[in-house]
Amino acid sequence: MTNTQVTLVQIDNYGPWTVTPEPRREADLQTMQSRLYADISQFVGNRGGYTFFTRFDNMIAVTNGLDLEDHALLQESVGNRYPVTLSLGVAADASPVQALADATARVQDAGSAQDEDRRECLEGRAVDATDRTAEDVQIAHFDVINATGTYTDELNAFDTFIEIEQGYAELMRHMRHAHESLSFFVGGDNIIVTCPDLDEGDYEEAIYHVEEAVDVELQVGVGRGECAHDAGFAAKHALETCRSDGTRVELEW
Numbered sequence: 001m002t003n004t005q006v007t008l009v010q011i012d013n014y015g016p017w018t019v020t021p022e023p024r025r026e027a028d029l030q031t032m033q034s035r036l037y038a039d040i041s042q043f044v045g046n047r048g049g050y051t052f053f054t055r056f057d058n059m060i061a062v063t064n065g066l067d068l069e070d071h072a073l074l075q076e077s078v079g080n081r082y083p084v085t086l087s088l089g090v091a092a093d094a095s096p097v098q099a100l101a102d103a104t105a106r107v108q109d110a111g112s113a114q115d116e117d118r119r120e121c122l123e124g125r126a127v128d129a130t131d132r133t134a135e136d137v138q139i140a141h142f143d144v145i146n147a148t149g150t151y152t153d154e155l156n157a158f159d160t161f162i163e164i165e166q167g168y169a170e171l172m173r174h175m176r177h178a179h180e181s182l183s184f185f186v187g188g189d190n191i192i193v194t195c196p197d198l199d200e201g202d203y204e205e206a207i208y209h210v211e212e213a214v215d216v217e218l219q220v221g222v223g224r225g226e227c228a229h230d231a232g233f234a235a236k237h238a239l240e241t242c243r244s245d246g247t248r249v250e251l252e253w
């Protein structure tokens, strides 16, 4: 049984900050957001987690292996080095969707995203180290089959982006509503999904749903582990099996 720990990372009072004392240069905002994401991704990644940039002002991470002290250290380090601060909500559940809902509720209960008095709240509970198992996290790594030959080498980069995004949008909606899963575009033609206990048939159903809906052909490798990195690394190897065997779904456990 999965027990996915999800952290909501929300920049405190960010909207007003972007226009105070007047609208800030767009390139500076995007640079700051990207560097903040990279810092968080590195901090969480060094502890076995995955962070997804999501909307940049609100990021979502799979943080099995990080405790609340780790989260507090992240907040302190960001507060020392950035012009903004972070509020964090942490929760775990067999359903990643439910874990995110619980983590989000903890942050929302502490105050609005644009409440100038809400700063660096840290709410929730991490999975106890003694409770961790090798089935806590299930990661599915989806990839568009032959994106290079079908899109990258044939279309301009923006039309390719539209095609890939169509596949991502359909998959993310379907995995959210049919399979309690959270899906994130991670670059190129790759989508990483944190899932509950799904089986091969669930992934086949999802792939053919997307193909039927938007004519984007996906393959997927799936792995499990105590943390996102362990599960994600197994998923990458399973995806390589798809490539070598010409299969669409491979589970590495």
Ligand SMILES: Nc1nc2c(ncn2[C@@H]2O[C@H](COP(=O)(O)OP(=O)(O)OP(=O)(O)O)[C@@H](O)[C@H]2O)c(=O)[nH]1
Pocket (backbone or CB within 6 Å): 143, 144, 145, 146, 147, 148, 149, 186, 187, 188, 189, 190, 236, 243
């Ligand atoms: N985030 C992330 N991006 C990746 C990964 N592997 C490949 N990519 C991205 O995906 C793009 C396409 O790479 P491939 O998927 O190997 O190319 P392809 O033409 O689809 O080939 P096949 O997937 O083997 O059919 C690359 O340019 C990278 O941007 C990965 O493990 N993680």
